[in-house]
Amino acid sequence: MTLLQARLAGVLVDLNHPGHYLHWGFIQLSVANLVVIVLMVLLFVAALVLPFPGRRNRS
């Protein structure tokens, strides 16, 4: 990756700042952690509903 490409990528996801935080009363959660939790929940649901390859052939 050239320096220019790295800078362009940095425009899309600029990490050069303090993290964003969400507050609900005593609960404090970073947006980055919330994204990870949402991804985990989505993957969990997908693992339950998506068919597993070759399942029908099994006894």
Next chain:
Amino acid sequence: MSRTVTDDSRMWTARLRDRAVKALPPEKLLPDRQPAYVASWIYVFGVLTLSALLVVVASGVILALKGPTWWHTSGIGLFFNSLHLWSVELFFFFMVVHLWGKFFMAAWRGRRLTWVTGVVAFVTSIGTAFTGYLSQQNFDSQWIATQAKDGLNSVGVGAFFNVMNFGQMFIWHVLLLPAGVGVLVALHIAMVRLRGVVPPMPRRSGQEEG
């Protein structure tokens, strides 16, 4: 008076070997087939966690071999530093989904020791990751250490576990805690092989067949 032992099967090595092979014969230790109910994506997250752990250990061994100057300054060193971090992220990501899946299956049914070794391995992994963040040698690690010391002092373990002591935390991270995680994961997998993968919940009486 000398005593001649002719029956080797009475020796402790033979008895231990017999017990081990009887409990976990090779075909049970590395089976070719699994029960039909294992054919679901939710059963994949255990082995994904294990795979991520292997990358964590391999990249950690390379970092330990080359040292901090290498991983802080050279391009390849930074790559392995990042590989170590991101494989840890995936390790916890997969482990949490694995935990959710097993929790909703009530996977402790007939498999208490499997569940307990998994829980303790999870807690030990958190400690290993925490000491890893302390070993970064940057402002972030200093911030984490100064915040954590108050928490650990408040529960009375500050005298034994000094997060401001880099050398102590580094050795916990590269030796003591990984050894603990390794032993616990090995026990966890041995218990899975011994007791088998937990079957689905039994159908309630009156429940229609799906």
